[in-house]
Amino acid sequence: MQIIRLSRFIQSVNDQKASEASLKALLNTFTCSANPDVQNFLHEKAIDSENRRSVRTYLVVDNNEIVGYFSLRIETFDFHLDVSKSLRRIISGNKSAERFPTLLIAQLGRSDKYRHQVPGREILLRALNTCINFASEIGGVYSAVVEYDDVPVLHSFYKNEGFKFIQQNHHNNKMMAGIKI
Template sequence: MIPLSSARLVSLSELMNTIPSKNQLKKLLKTFTCPSNEDVERFLYQNAVKFEKTGLARTYIWLGKLEEKPKVLAYFTIALKAIHLDEKILRAIESLVSKEKLEEVLNDLLKGFPLGEQNKQIAVYLIGQVGKIPQVEKLKGYLVKVALAKIEEASKIVGGKIVILDIAEPEKSKKLLSLYRELGFKELYKYQHKGKEFLRLYRKLP
């Protein structure tokens, strides 16, 4: 197994600046494989560069070698996102966390401000994609911990206290949910997207 300590963490922006050829960059990104999650593969191949250019997201990559050839070993993507606390979302939260805990969750999200018209939209940080190649050692949440560290750096500059991430088909991902709970994430609500169920989790920053 390959330890990530042997790899270099770089931003996709840095790679875009140092690799002048679009084809070379595309070839490098395609060295990443994640058979267990095609969505993670697809994002890196098709959307990461576009999102980087438009400022919609920032991607960080562990760049290493496999059989003496450069290879993307792991990566994560972070972004800013707005959550609209409309009636539909509030009902979804209440159905998951119970009415008794709804006030506690809203207090986490709104930091003590009342749920008035002005507070129905909140800005959060999103950990959008997280993945590694099969040859990399088991990391026990390390990728998410590094993503959280990057977000904490941003939070100190621009503010923001809430981080969210999503789990696809949570009934099939109980080990992953358990891991995220250990990292301080709590269930927020479930939603459907393109025929799949997702569980949204949230975590307060220090």
């Protein structure tokens, strides 16, 4: 499996090596019945978000098929008052921080076709490796954060991968968990 930035495909379209329709057809091969929002983002919003530079989307590809994908962006969040000093230090590098810049894993999904072949953990680890590489190049970012629906299976998934629950985001009611990178 390899990771290919969506912008590479967009550049091919811009260079007339491929058509926009063929790119959209490729993206539309991705299905994620467990999370229609993840599927819809890739089908309907990923190209525009990439062009606006609001997010960077990476496709996990095997044999010219999308196995999964993830989208990253830099985000700054405010800590709630009840977040412990030790967790603040893990997430921001400063136990007294009131805000923290982070790499937000804004989208993360695996194709239904690969559900029994590729664990979701594999897609997450590729996203985290990309975050680590990015953070080592620019500095100032100590963590990667995910936002997710308040569902027990997602709590367990992220906890088992080493993420620490931070807080609930009051803007969108999503749970937030982070990991030091």
